[in-house]
Amino acid sequence: MSDAIISARGLTKTFLSGDRRIEVLRGVDLEVGAGETVAIRGESGSGKSTLLNLLAGLDTPDAGTLTWAGSADTGAKRRATYLGIVFQSFYLIPELDALQNVLMAARILKGPGATELARAKELLARVGLAERARHLPAQLSGGERQRVAVARALMNAPRLILADEPTGNLDEQTGGAIIELLLGLSAETQTTLVLVTHNAAHAANCSRQLMLHAGRFG
Amino acid sequence: MPWYFYLALKQLFPTGRRFPFFTVISVVSVALGVALLIVVLGVMGGFAHQIRQTIIQTEGEIQIKARGSIGNYHDVVRRIEAVPGVAGASPYASGMLMVVYQNKPSFPLMRGLDMASIGHVVSLEKFVTAGSLDALDDDAVILSEGLADSLGVPIGANIEVYTPLMLARRDSEVILPHTVKVVGVLRFGHQELDKSTIYCTLRLAQELYGLVGDVHGINVRIQPGMKEDEVAERINTVLPPDARAFSWMDSFADFLTVLKLEKNMMTFVLLFVVLVAAFLTMSLLLVLVLKKTREIGLLGALGASRRQIALCFCLQGVGVGVVGTAAGLGLGLTVLHIRNDIVRAITRVTGGQELLARFYQFSELPEHIEVRDLVVIVTAALLLSTLAGIIPAVIAARLKPVEALRSE
Ligand SMILES: Nc1ncnc2c1ncn2[C@@H]1O[C@H](COP(=O)(O)OP(=O)(O)OP(=O)(O)O)[C@@H](O)[C@H]1O
Ligand SMILES: [Mg+2]
Numbered sequence: 356m357s358d359a360i361i362s363a364r365g366l367t368k369t370f371l372s373g374d375r376r377i378e379v380l381r382g383v384d385l386e387v388g389a390g391e392t393v394a395i396r397g398e399s400g401s402g403k404s405t406l407l408n409l410l411a412g413l414d415t416p417d418a419g420t421l422t423w424a425g426s427a428d429t430g431a432k433r434r435a436t437y438l439g440i441v442f443q444s445f446y447l448i449p450e451l452d453a454l455q456n457v458l459m460a461a462r463i464l465k466g467p468g469a470t471e472l473a474r475a476k477e478l479l480a481r482v483g484l485a486e487r488a489r490h491l492p493a494q495l496s497g498g499e500r501q502r503v504a505v506a507r508a509l510m511n512a513p514r515l516i517l518a519d520e521p522t523g524n525l526d527e528q529t530g531g532a533i534i535e536l537l538l539g540l541s542a543e544t545q546t547t548l549v550l551v552t553h554n555a556a557h558a559a560n561c562s563r564q565l566m567l568h569a570g571r572f573g
Numbered sequence: 574m575p576w577y578f579y580l581a582l583k584q585l586f587p588t589g590r591r592f593p594f595f596t597v598i599s600v601v602s603v604a605l606g607v608a609l610l611i612v613v614l615g616v617m618g619g620f621a622h623q624i625r626q627t628i629i630q631t632e633g634e635i636q637i638k639a640r641g642s643i644g645n646y647h648d649v650v651r652r653i654e655a656v657p658g659v660a661g662a663s664p665y666a667s668g669m670l671m672v673v674y675q676n677k678p679s680f681p682l683m684r685g686l687d688m689a690s691i692g693h694v695v696s697l698e699k700f701v702t703a704g705s706l707d708a709l710d711d712d713a714v715i716l717s718e719g720l721a722d723s724l725g726v727p728i729g730a731n732i733e734v735y736t737p738l739m740l741a742r743r744d745s746e747v748i749l750p751h752t753v754k755v756v757g758v759l760r761f762g763h764q765e766l767d768k769s770t771i772y773c774t775l776r777l778a779q780e781l782y783g784l785v786g787d788v789h790g791i792n793v794r795i796q797p798g799m800k801e802d803e804v805a806e807r808i809n810t811v812l813p814p815d816a817r818a819f820s821w822m823d824s825f826a827d828f829l830t831v832l833k834l835e836k837n838m839m840t841f842v843l844l845f846v847v848l849v850a851a852f853l854t855m856s857l858l859l860v861l862v863l864k865k866t867r868e869i870g871l872l873g874a875l876g877a878s879r880r881q882i883a884l885c886f887c888l889q890g891v892g893v894g895v896v897g898t899a900a901g902l903g904l905g906l907t908v909l910h911i912r913n914d915i916v917r918a919i920t921r922v923t924g925g926q927e928l929l930a931r932f933y934q935f936s937e938l939p940e941h942i943e944v945r946d947l948v949v950i951v952t953a954a955l956l957l958s959t960l961a962g963i964i965p966a967v968i969a970a971r972l973k974p975v976e977a978l979r980s981e
Contacts, residue, residue: 431876462579466574
């Protein structure tokens, strides 16, 4: 088996909406090695989010195989430690402050101890929110919320970060800062990054660019 | 602490400025249901308890009655007192009398008490509101408060007493009454007893009723912690053939059965209030699940299992149940505690305190809550709240992370 961080072969996905069949993915092959940063681009509706959900093990493909570090186990337990996900919407839990939102990723694995707390604080400081640890999501700006989400994705020291248009809800400048942060952090921590983006400039900063078109990389 | 426990707590009681409307509304509704149950059952239990107290305080737990009268009663009393579990026994005679004071007649019930032994069964002196029990001799009587009031007799005045026996004795043309002195007033706080009773010595009662050495019955007090029924059974084995021992429960069996039936019906009906509160909790939790669909998806993406997500929401139902039940317990017991102030406040506005007292036999609203009732209420409230959490929990658990995340 390959030592790829993530490897997908012939992924297909078709949605039935009413009596229409939408063939979104028609055999996607993808192999991402350790330390790579891969940008996925494509038109709106080309299936980028669908692909990312398959890669994250959140959805099952109609056909094809997926392995994480050579293992086909893509269950919830493994997902929690193997990868971190950043979405277009931030999905922070409104009742929890920034620090607890970051810690939530660790909490789902086991009761967080002093090590985890220290790491969460460190990550918040790294994304520039050390002073905002006790603030609730409602008290943070969009860019700040996305930074909390980035810190949360890194909480369990994943091998891979999947980011689905993380700048989609942010203005140009804030978005640029988030991408810089993601690229910087993945370089620092040797984390592999798969980034879905519309932005050509952001994609250009990645080590590899892929274009999703007609359900395939072409 | 597992994450679902932590998150359930945080969603119920968020930190910071967010006021937990959802929690407060559900908790209050459960609390009101529980409090209502406690208050109603407490007051209904109070009636049964009050009746028991009144009977026990005035007659002891067990009454010995015979078809006619009981002869050789000293011997019978001695045998009863030897029965294990018996604390004391006191014979009595009773019957109707006519009393006249300043041409005003009244027809009270007479109770002739054996002054030597009555103290073993009843502490009458506790209930004397005027005069004194010690002054009661064979030419004196003590009146119940209602009787003293209606006749308008002061302490120390003489009243005339007629007995049915005098009417039966037709040989003399002039019926000569017995004159006795009023030396005290008794008040038990029970409308029926306080209305029209006259207390005298056993000897006087025997004389008035021509009983010559017989009594009508014997009151028995049992030792604390003994069962009335069991002691009554044992007493029956030493009684003369025509006499029988009745526990207070036997005497009031019909009343107690009705009371118990009413209590069960009330419990059943009021449990619906708790059920409605549970439905409210459930609907609010459902709204919460819908509102939090995307976060539930995120939890799934972070690696939470369906079972854990279900637990997170179910625990919120449990949390509402626990807090609501505790608050309801506190509220219910507090209301029971200050019930008479509440009744007074209400009757001050609406009037009719006397009417209330007359209707319910007691001058104060009684209260007696049994631990068993509390256990039933608490269990039911917790159970229903938990069930209320289960349906939203199942719905939350059935959400697929991708779909939940896609939802708008
Ligand atoms: N659950 C679903 N049911 C039906 N159709 C779906 C479902 N999920 C996705 N689709 C369809 O699949 C196609 C691809 O959707 P997807 O969200 O992957 O696009 P995308 O490339 O991420 O687009 P965007 O850039 O706008 O985010 C769309 O036409 C969408 O309508
Ligand atoms: Mg998308």
